[in-house]
Amino acid sequence: MQLSLEAVSKKVGPQTWLYDMSLAPRSANVTVLLGATQAGKTSLMRIMAGLDVPSSGRVLVDGQDVVGVPVRERNVAMVYQQFINYPSMKVRDNIGSPMKLRGDKNVAQRVQALAEKLHIEMFLDRYPTELSGGQQQRVALARALAKGAPLMLLDEPLVNLDYKLREELREELGALFASGDSTVIYATTEPGEALLLGGYTAVMDAGELLQYGPTAEVFHYPKSLRVARAFSDPPMNLMAATRQAAGAQLADGSVLALNLPATASTALTVGMRASAVRVHGLDGDIALGGRVELAEISGSDTFVHVATSVGNVVAQLTGVHYFDLGAQIQVFVNPVHLYVFDAQGLLLLAPVRAGGH
Incomplete structure (x- = not known):
């Protein structure tokens, strides 16, 4: 199935919830709608499903305009943060109902296989009301997958699950989506989730579609500061700069030796991802001296917040590291890992990826 949105917008009273946007998700692929709360992701998905009608567009x-066709007449599977299951049916019947x-x-056998992939096989003979919220959400996910609809809409489906299970299911879902024929639209606020799912990503902010393309492409080459802010976790480190002959x-x-385009504006913003910042220098690095304001351990990484003379910088270090608060340290980054944006916030320069792209 080929879904296409042409100049779709949504207004509610005097408020614009979605500005004109066009989007053609790739069939048999995952398209991630990435953006903060109130970016417009749910509003867009409701229009895709037929639950709402666009104000224009x-x-x-498959080339046929379906605006006004009710959701019950469309072959769509949906899973929202608020899970919906049939309370009078056991879990195995909830999952198996679309197949029957x-x-x-x-x-x-297919119910058993889906349940195992979503780690709920031990609950098949229970009723949904006997399960926790996270377990019920996985039942709703399994039923949506069982439906095998050509369009599957998932609105932050893992948000109610604990961290460990969320990590496991992201990988499982990516494999399940890749093995199916459905066009999957998956909304999330988490950049890491978009990267794990792969496919294509549409970055949204305040009702606007900022950029759409292959997920890795959008992540490595954000076309604007707004995209870079939305597609970075932790947020990209940003520093004000001015154009000089040398960079x-x-x-x-301090001057960064950068080969900037001739059309670059005088006022610039230099960006560096936290993962590119180190506490030990290498040849060619630039050094920024500062004071440790916070060091937090998250999973297998340590995030060190350093107040420097050019602004606050966060370094994402692999492994567990300890720093004394207030300690004077230096952080390092190689200029080849820097982003540069012009005065309008448009991308001028991005790190060159392996392979020359």
């Missing part, structure tokens, strides 16, 4: 399915409606064979000069007077 067209929604095309289609008259599928081997329903019991970009930071607020402390």
